[in-house]
Amino acid sequence: MAQDVLETLNHLEIDRFAVVGHSMGGKVGMMLALAAPERVSRLLVADIAPARTGHGHGAMLDRLGALSFPSALQRREGLDLLEPVAGSRAVAELLLQNIRLGDSPGWSIGFDDIARDIHEIEGWPDLQIAPYEGPVLFLRGGASPYVRPEHHDLIRDLFPQALIHSLPEAGHWLHAEQPRPFLREMMAFLHQSD
Template sequence: MQLNFKKTGSGSPLIILHGLFGSADNWFSIAKELEKDYTLYLVDQRNHGDSPHSDVWNYDAMVEDLLELVDSEGLRKFYLMGHSMGGKTAMKFAVEHPDRVEKLIVADIAPRYYPIHHQTILAGLNSIKLDQIKSRKDADDQLAQYISEIGIRQFLLKSLSRDSNGFVWKINLPVITEKIEEVGKSLNEGEKFEGPTLFLAGGNSNYIQQSDLEDIHEHFPAYEIEFVSNAGHWLHAEQPAAVIQEIRRFLK
């Protein structure tokens, strides 16, 4: 699958993968700082952003998508970073193609299995009647019945677009809803990337816990971990300066 991506900056290539319900746009503010030192590839993963939709949605497919992208761009070796679902894709790519990844950065996700925990978000998104709403405020009002936090609603509604027929989702909501268990799947036993790896964890997030460190070491023996203070799961949005600082330190 030919993924949509935005390329900016100059220097060594750094590929960034967004998380579930997100898009390449989530990383624009980070990119504005890092493009001074790196050629950035901000990627829309399948069923997200402006990339194609498909009934096939799992990490094997997303790894193949990324491989097709880097091959088409002639990238032999590169830095790779992913957040949440994108972090799982990045980890899976690194263990399958270790010769292609110079350094790996994983933002607020561990290689373990995560139980389904997006039911409320999915119920809220599916409750929005696209053929009935007249404005984004109408969509927000419906979503607010399920999600009280305005910041989360604003993030989710970035995937609401408009065409000549009215409002449409950029995300492939039916497939994501049907196959949501795919996003929580773990790496397979024995899969290993021995290159330098940085895990960035939100200090207020529960996605990476002390109990995960043994599992992380098993898959990524050359890992280091940094906890970003005053940040939850969306650490790059909550503490961008700290995240940029850690990325620069690790890649240099």
């Protein structure tokens, strides 16, 4: 996936860029910074560590996979369908972005592929690679188990300049659960001078 992002940026003729990624996107961002450090100006990783995870996505995927879509679905009904599985309206709104609404609703993403490969997605390779020396912010949800104190040494081995901040009231879906504090932290980090 990091290679796909690089190929897209090459095609767009974007030489240097900041990366923001949540969860699997955070893993892609970390791999991108490690593989092409000269291209990444700064990196924000939202609620994921460079480690194997596995904190309930499999169970959520099972529940999402068991959803039965009606013959037509509008936004409000989609949110009502997703909220019991997501646990909150904010996370349901985030998940709804992956559903095709209207007639013949269904997943607009490769849901079956994600469900099948979740153990691979939750993994992290054993890397023998130079660290990324640029600025990095690991922004974690204070109520999330994804970035724990035992991950801090792993983070700093690969990202020596890393700062680790928490949004105390947020879980794993911190950008949906606490959008304003997340945006404040993100924008402050992205606007820092090198």
